Amino acid sequence: MESTVSNIFLANRSKNIRSSAIREILKITVKDSNFLSFAGGLPNPNLLNKELLNQSMEETILFSSEVALQYGDSSGYTDLKKIILEKFVLDEGVKLDSIMITHGSQQGLDILGKLLMDENTNVLVEDPVYLGALQAFSPYGPNLISLPMEFDGPNVSELKKILSEKKIHCFYTNPNYQNPSTITWSLEKRRAVANLLDEFGVILIEDEAYKYLDFSGIIYPSIFSYRKEKDLTFVLGSFSKIISPGFRIGWVIVPEVYKDSFNRIKQGIDLNTNQFSQIILTKLLSLMDINEHFSKIQTHYRNQKNQLVELLNHYLPEVKFQDPQGGMFLWVEYPDVRENELMERIMEKKVVMVPGNEFRLKESDSAFFRMNFSFLQGSDMEEGVKRIHSVYRDIIT
Numbered sequence: 001m002e003s004t005v006s007n008i009f010l011a012n013r014s015k016n017i018r019s020s021a022i023r024e025i026l027k028i029t030v031k032d033s034n035f036l037s038f039a040g041g042l043p044n045p046n047l048l049n050k051e052l053l054n055q056s057m058e059e060t061i062l063f064s065s066e067v068a069l070q071y072g073d074s075s076g077y078t079d080l081k082k083i084i085l086e087k088f089v090l091d092e093g094v095k096l097d098s099i100m101i102t103h104g105s106q107q108g109l110d111i112l113g114k115l116l117m118d119e120n121t122n123v124l125v126e127d128p129v130y131l132g133a134l135q136a137f138s139p140y141g142p143n144l145i146s147l148p149m150e151f152d153g154p155n156v157s158e159l160k161k162i163l164s165e166k167k168i169h170c171f172y173t174n175p176n177y178q179n180p181s182t183i184t185w186s187l188e189k190r191r192a193v194a195n196l197l198d199e200f201g202v203i204l205i206e207d208e209a210y211k212y213l214d215f216s217g218i219i220y221p222s223i224f225s226y227r228k229e230k231d232l233t234f235v236l237g238s239f240s241k242i243i244s245p246g247f248r249i250g251w252v253i254v255p256e257v258y259k260d261s262f263n264r265i266k267q268g269i270d271l272n273t274n275q276f277s278q279i280i281l282t283k284l285l286s287l288m289d290i291n292e293h294f295s296k297i298q299t300h301y302r303n304q305k306n307q308l309v310e311l312l313n314h315y316l317p318e319v320k321f322q323d324p325q326g327g328m329f330l331w332v333e334y335p336d337v338r339e340n341e342l343m344e345r346i347m348e349k350k351v352v353m354v355p356g357n358e359f360r361l362k363e364s365d366s367a368f369f370r371m372n373f374s375f376l377q378g379s380d381m382e383e384g385v386k387r388i389h390s391v392y393r394d395i396i397t
């Protein structure tokens, strides 16, 4: 790094922070509306019932403004925690005060980095891994280690080998429709990994951002539910993909023994999660039929996914991907091209997707791209695929 004035004063931890290509790409697409974006993991805001949202906002202002306009409990607004426990936490034995509300699950990841990771702490992550987790953890200087993945979860014998050779402190995973690979763990692997983590005394950070986005409404049991060592497991949830990222509300189920430390870190960051947002969301969740909403978004995203799959099969039959039954992405391999070249050339045609190497600890020679299907609608999606097709054809012929 150059020694500019800002670098001289920059703390070492700030030099470790990874940039996010996705945020950079989002900036470009926001500035220029002609861009067709397969990049962000953006839910469709039109799927939310705006009348109920309006009613929740009105009721908050009319009847709850004294609470909504104040500081709140740093662990979160109790009525919201009650709804989370009742409707979104399916694991047995979780208590109300184990739930900590955060500014998105992204803040939960940052707090867990601060709570659990020192310089060179061995942290195991999936390959590929959610980029936001790398951004959250890297300032704390952990030694990140990649775990090879298979179509139904981790390679269990490789996991056992790593755990036997190195003292692994924690394992971060996103086991449902993983961002970006779309891998969803089988029940056998959930059980096998839970047993191994118990045997080797490893902390699990289980990120369930896409838990409710299975297109048929299947809800997979958490790895947490298979663990005996419940005190070594943190589970993160989020309203971003099922309600809206605009609220910036997520939660973490925190083991009893870490609750106080978690809370103190949260206080140091922001005292409490946006109280106004928590109360509007609480009212909204109590007015809406969440199961009806789930089936609405699941059906919509299934149709969107099918459309992108059909377009890729039609225009780009060479590309390879697993056809996911949930989530918001396809993880697509483009044979015979270099990732950077394809990325640069499609951007000239005003299309974006996220290059696979952004999600890796070590660069891969294969060209993978994460393609989001929840955002672009109808003819825009087709136009985007056509533009990628013309660039790809140009490169490989």
Ligand SMILES: Cc1ncc(COP(=O)(O)O)c(C=O)c1O
Binding pocket: 041, 103, 104, 105, 106, 107, 130, 132, 174, 179, 207, 209, 237, 238, 239, 240, 245, 248, 249, 250
């Ligand atoms: C796997 C995963 N975890 C966490 C997040 C952060 O979500 P939130 O909006 O709740 O901060 C995302 C966002 O895309 C995600 O994909």
